[in-house]
Amino acid sequence: MASAAIDIIDNYFTCEFTTIARDGSPQTWPVSPRLLDDGRFLTATSIGLPQKAYNIRRNPRVAMLFSEPTGSGIAKPGAVLIQGDATADDRIVSDVSSEPELASLAQTLFTRQPAGALWSTPLGRRLWWSYYMRILIYVTPRRALYWPTRDFTSQPEELALNEVRRVG
Template identity: 85%
Template sequence: MASPAIGIIENYFTCEFTTVARDGSPQTWPVSPRLLDDGRLLTGTSIGLPQKAYNIRRSPKVSMLFSEPRGSGVTEPGAVLIQGDATAEDRIVSDIATEPELAALAETLFRRQPAGALWSTWLGRRLWWSYYMRILIYVTPRRALYWPTRDFTQRPEELDPNEIRRVG
């Protein structure tokens, strides 16, 4: 049986993804990552909005806070903080179908946000072509914290980052 923390990572629609800007300040974006079988998390950025990739190439330290359960179906919502090292690939993926992990991420996104499926139609790709030209970002967890109740005044449980894996 998957731990509640894995359920949060797999079912929350978004997390707050934080990188370090050139001046050392944090920069945070909402992203919808996918937990891969090997325990890494996959997200990406479009070539039109590459700041996440620039920041990661300068400083690979990132965090992902899964704190908002709205719409997830998780009945006992908690929060999970992943701190880790990210890599932003140098190549640009222009066809999602050529990368199985990216195709799985896209499938997850369309399931979570069905209205977004319009953008994958011929018309959507024509209007917003740069969105589909992706730079892949992989996060390797180094530390994982879990709050069973989202009460951040309480001490979190420390999880073994090696146990963050997809189940089933």
């Protein structure tokens, strides 16, 4: 069960990342997070689109739903919901290679979205420089739920948080 959940987290291209807006309503974006060795998740946002960071600084409660298997290669796709607390760094990272965890996330993104490599060329970076100025977001899971079949009408299985971590 836990290994199936880790496969989903590692192989689904995106998850639905939900924060709480100022008015209390949910705001959801597609993101490609990376599960870190310590069990936290890393994602980032551009300084040009900082709403995720603003929301997290007001209310750290977030959710990440891994539900869309397109392109993942998983034969029997399920779904994983991570509920947790997030922090948005105060610093801005302008060189993704300067942070090993962020470099690993960037490599994952380039593998999943090879067409995006254009934006990493000198021309792409010059045209869309703000995209590469990132605010790092770390999510500490508080609860993990797993649906083996993506049938959300069925009761999910609750995973022990120590099972939802990378074993290095």
